[in-house]
Every structure is written in structure tokens, then in C-alpha cells.
Amino acid sequence: MSSIITLTLPGEIMFARLASQTASSLADLVIGENREESAKRKFCHAFELAVSEAVTNSVTHAEEFDAPQMLTVTFEFEPRQLTVSVRDANPPFSIDKSAPDIESYPVHGFGLKIIREIMDQFTYRRDGDANIITMSKSL
Amino acid sequence: MNITETSNGAIAIVAIEGRLDALSAPELRNNRSVIDPEKTVVLNLEKLDFMNSTGLGAIVGALNQKLQPDFGIVLSCMNDDVRSVFEITNVQKLFHIFDDTAAAVEFATTRQGAHT
Amino acid sequence: MNNSNITLTLPAERLFARVARQTASSVADLVIGDDRHEPAGRDFSHAFELAVSEAFTNSVTHARESATPQVVKLTFFFEQRQLVVSVHDANDPFTIETPVPDIESYPENGFGLLIIRKVMDHVTYRREGNYNIISMSKTL
Numbered sequence: 001m002s003s004i005i006t007l008t009l010p011g012e013i014m015f016a017r018l019a020s021q022t023a024s025s026l027a028d029l030v031i032g033e034n035r036e037e038s039a040k041r042k043f044c045h046a047f048e049l050a051v052s053e054a055v056t057n058s059v060t061h062a063e064e065f066d067a068p069q070m071l072t073v074t075f076e077f078e079p080r081q082l083t084v085s086v087r088d089a090n091p092p093f094s095i096d097k098s099a100p101d102i103e104s105y106p107v108h109g110f111g112l113k114i115i116r117e118i119m120d121q122f123t124y125r126r127d128g129d130a131n132i133i134t135m136s137k138s139l
Numbered sequence: 140m141n142i143t144e145t146s147n148g149a150i151a152i153v154a155i156e157g158r159l160d161a162l163s164a165p166e167l168r169n170n171r172s173v174i175d176p177e178k179t180v181v182l183n184l185e186k187l188d189f190m191n192s193t194g195l196g197a198i199v200g201a202l203n204q205k206l207q208p209d210f211g212i213v214l215s216c217m218n219d220d221v222r223s224v225f226e227i228t229n230v231q232k233l234f235h236i237f238d239d240t241a242a243a244v245e246f247a248t249t250r251q252g253a254h255t
Numbered sequence: 256m257n258n259s260n261i262t263l264t265l266p267a268e269r270l271f272a273r274v275a276r277q278t279a280s281s282v283a284d285l286v287i288g289d290d291r292h293e294p295a296g297r298d299f300s301h302a303f304e305l306a307v308s309e310a311f312t313n314s315v316t317h318a319r320e321s322a323t324p325q326v327v328k329l330t331f332f333f334e335q336r337q338l339v340v341s342v343h344d345a346n347d348p349f350t351i352e353t354p355v356p357d358i359e360s361y362p363e364n365g366f367g368l369l370i371i372r373k374v375m376d377h378v379t380y381r382r383e384g385n386y387n388i389i390s391m392s393k394t395l
Contacts (some may be wrong), residue, residue, distance in 0.1 A: 013161045013162055014162050016160065016161055016162070017158065017160055017161075017162050020160075020189075020191070041219075041220070042219075045189075045220040045223070048189070049189075049191060049220075049224065052160060052189075052191040053191055053192055056160065056161045056191060056192075056193055059161070060161065099228070102228075102229050102230060102232055102233065105199055105202060105203050105208070105233060106196075106199065107196035107197070107199050107200040107203065108196055110192035110195055110196065110228045110230075111191075111192045113227065113228060114191075114192055114224065114227050114228065117227045118223075118227065
């Protein structure tokens, strides 16, 4: 059986932090007591960071529009993995961008690279007027 | 996020505490020592709990302000979570990173001395 | 954070009380901003977190057995220096005018509403259709 947790937020920068903190407390809950402290910490940090990256991307683009919009972050807690999806109403985009070249001292563009590195699954789809990013991490 | 600043000779030691993300990054970007091209800054990350790629971008942006990309910003005392963000993105290649602030300050002072 | 609604929907299980509490604490921290390092800011945040924790626990305790999993919905709203949280559930109707438990009888429960009333500035209850809605606010 799986449990669903839903968080809806205004598409504004300040709320990205809220989503990542909720993600961290959920990760801490599902990882359970039977793990080594360092493994628990690593899992929780990875999950929190991935949510922070996805939601920050989403609110950054949302803020480029005049009309306020809401974001929906859905967590699904399954026996073997924790999944999160981020849904927004921004224009479509691609997650298949290459990572920025370090030698050019880039200040943007690391988010997708980080997500791909720390999560086990990472997909994007367009659903009508919505973007949906889905990320999973195995327990 | 909280920023506290002390100095050691010509070196500014800027300590960042809390969370460095999209909400708090502007405060680092606008810090007076960070934006001064000639000021050598040791960023003490000992009390930085969490940093995402926006925060990382702000630290690279701070380095971009400096006349001396080799030692304009020197990093010290990051925790494993923060270190992982530097490693995943390979940004650690751009910085000298120390496990203690005194060593970072000593390095920065020596390099700065060699340039003046 | 102005006129903005944040909602968090959680399964009505005790396990998730911690998530409700931590989200409440994060919302309070956003609202108080830089004051969260000051004692007054910390007190505000703790009080708010505690009230949400008590209300969520009450909802879960009274959640009915049902084929469809029950949920508790928390809605946060900030306006005119007031942080408001509403807790929605589909439990049986109840009253928040319960008497304070008599300490002399060493009671083990019944403190939740007492604590909420103590730490929040306003507490109201209403029934909407099949839902209970407790609304609690605290002024910054």
C-alpha cells in the first residue's frame, strides 16, 4: 500500500524552501530506524536537495509570469521507494540539457545535473498545460 | 540564513549559517566583501546546514567578482551534505577548500602576499 | 508571504504528525523571516508548531475506520500579520468547548484543545458538509 501526501504552494521563490523542508521530514519518516545514521542522512539530504532543485526551477519560471500560479508537489510513499512529482503550469521545457562547462565558471544550470545524479528515476512529461517532473529514490 | 563577518589582516572571513538557497542567495551576492573585486574572502561554511544549486551558483558568482580567481574566494569547513553538492557538479575544481578556517586564512594570506 | 494559501494533505495516520509539525514550523519561519533568530520569533514558531501538532493529532485520533483512507488537510494563510491555519477532516462533528481536564484526576488526554487555546490568539470550529474545520490564528 502507498500513502500520498500533497503540498500546494504559490509559485514564488520563498516557498521553494518550504517544499524542500517538507520533503526532508518525509524522507526522514520513510527511511526508518534500522539504517545506519550516515545512510539515513545521505538519503534525506539527497531527497531534500532534489525537491529543492525541482521546485526552485519551477518557481523561478513561474515568477517570470505576471499571473500568480500554484504548484503541486505530490509525494508517494511506497514500500521500496519514495517518489515525488512537481506539477506546474509553466511553458514546456526539456530535462535533457547538458551540464554547464565548469571552466566557464557558470552560476546557473546545475539543478538538472544534481537531480539526475542523486535520484534513481527522473522523468518529465507534459500533461495538457502542465509540466510534471517525477523523481524517485529507492529506500 | 545568517552572515557574520570578521577580518584577519586583509582577509575577510564571512561565515554563512543556515540555508543557502534561492531565498537567501541574494544576501550573499550583495555582501560588501563578496562584491569587492580586490577583497580576498574566506567563506566559512561550518554552520551551513543546506545548500542547493542556487546557493552554489551564488558562491561561483562571488568568485567571478574577484580579480584573483585562484584565491579570491577560499572555502572552509563544509559538512558532507554541502560537500556533495560541490562534488556532484565538479565545482570543487574551482576552489581551494580547507577543513579548518585557520588553514584557509593562512593560505589566502600567503597567496595574497605573493601578489602584492 | 501575503494572501497566499499553502495546503498540505496528509494521510490521517499518527506517523505523519511529524511532517505536519515540521511544515508548520517552516511556514512560521517564512512568515517571521529574520526574526526567527530572536527569542520572540522562536516563541511564535514553537507555539504555532505545537498548535498544529495538537490539532493534527486530534484529527488522527478521531479518524474513522473506513475503506477509503482518510486524510487531514492543513491550509496555511498569512494576512495582515496574522498566520492562520485550518485543519480539515471528515470525522464526526465535535465541539471545542470541552471542559479543561481536572488535573487532580491525573488525566492522560484532553489537553490538546487546552494547549491550542493557550498558544493561539483565535480558535474557531465550524462544520461544513461532512467536514470539521478548526481554524487557528496567531498574530505576529
